[in-house]
Amino acid sequence: MTNEKTPDSKASPKSFVAAVASDARKSPVRVAFVTRRTSAQVQAYDEPKLQSFPEVLFRVAIAIEVLAIILVLISLFFNAPLEGLADASHTPNPAKAPWYFLGLQELLHYFPPVVAGVLVPTLVVLALIVIPYFNINVEADGLFTKDRDKRLRIFWAVSVTFCVFLLVFDVIVALVPTLITVALMAYAATATPKSSSKFRRSLAAKPLSFWIMSWFLFELAVLTTVGTLFRGPGWSWVLPWRS
């Protein structure tokens, strides 16, 4: 918002654009002086809004009701599991944690508890917390659009090291999603924002945080599924439809 000082202006009113700036670093406080006999014309883009009461709350109520109906139907037809009385002298094989921890339990099969049970979850939580505090996540440029050669070198070094690490510990279950992600990233590196296909253009625009989070999601889904469905006695590989 700027306005030149125009003492005896008979010209048309100055144009202003009003916007709410959220990033204090990029948009320091600005003060516009509107001098006498200059009328300020403010153009604010005020997009359409709905009243929370009743329109939005009504939709929220409907969404929760639909959810409740689905959960009630599931509860009518499927019973919660209940096994025999807790018995410390009789260990079931395999003893499994709740499903959302089975990804970690799968890792526990390959790594010592201090790594799979303490280090990995701590690092995951810390990594999640710091996401919004790194500018690279906030700016979100395509990973290979800047410093292409340097970033490609780092990407290959990190990927190969990590895959070798997983191979050494024989973590094939985690290696497969990693290899697929690495292949997709390598494919993304060959694309540019001007590539012909829409898919390649979107790949080229993906920032580093997207790749890391997608890899994490992929690993989480695969490890949890394997731990839940494909692990039997002695944590051996079983097929769920054969038991």
Added chain:
Amino acid sequence: MSTTFNRYFGELRKTRIWRSVFRGGTGQSTLRNSMAIQQNVFLHLLPTKVRTRMIDFNATWYLGTLTLGTFGILVITGILLMLYYHPSAPQAYADTKDLQFVVSSGQFLRNLHRWSAHAMVFLVFAHMFRVFYRGAYRPPREFNWVIGVILLLVTLLLSYTGYLLPWDQLAFWAITVGSNIASAVPIMGDKVRFLMLGGHFVNANALLRFYVLHCMILPLAALFFIAIHFWRIRKDGGLYTRHSEPDAVMTTAPAERPL
């Protein structure tokens, strides 16, 4: 149908009793509708207005709303389950059996609580990934993302502590597996596990601790952070819309902006 509803609801809002309870008062005007939000201790955590395009199902998939819904169902069914449950071994198992075979609708109550709990864990994860892929963690919403991570942990702990309460083999050994991991913490691992279980093994003390955590401490923590989470949505400028940053606001008209 809706006009009939609106008329009766309008009449209800005019009554002296309604007006003594809800400070918003009567009327359908924008001011009155805004006051219905602002003047209510619970609803004032929410914004009075929401961008129309954010109401669209595709904008958010209502994942946060649905997570809140599962939490509500869990609180209600959980309180009802508490009426039939003693947190002592082996009585806890007998109570769970009674819920299945003796208490009217006890099986249904327990089913609803358990499946809603699984749904809540799943929805919290889905909500987190959705927020991430939309980029809604960006400034000034950083800290609300952090609160979200805290709520994810509280949800996992709620689910995990509840897992022990039926006191069956499934519960006992799942918690044994989990608590063995706690003992892998360097230096103070065994102390951490002792604090968690109230003993060296999963026993009656562990059941009582998990019960107190599950029914008292963790739900209160969840409520506390949910309140901040919702309030911060309002304070940080409403639900995040992509390209709502100043530069984009100035260069494109609202209709041209993507979601």
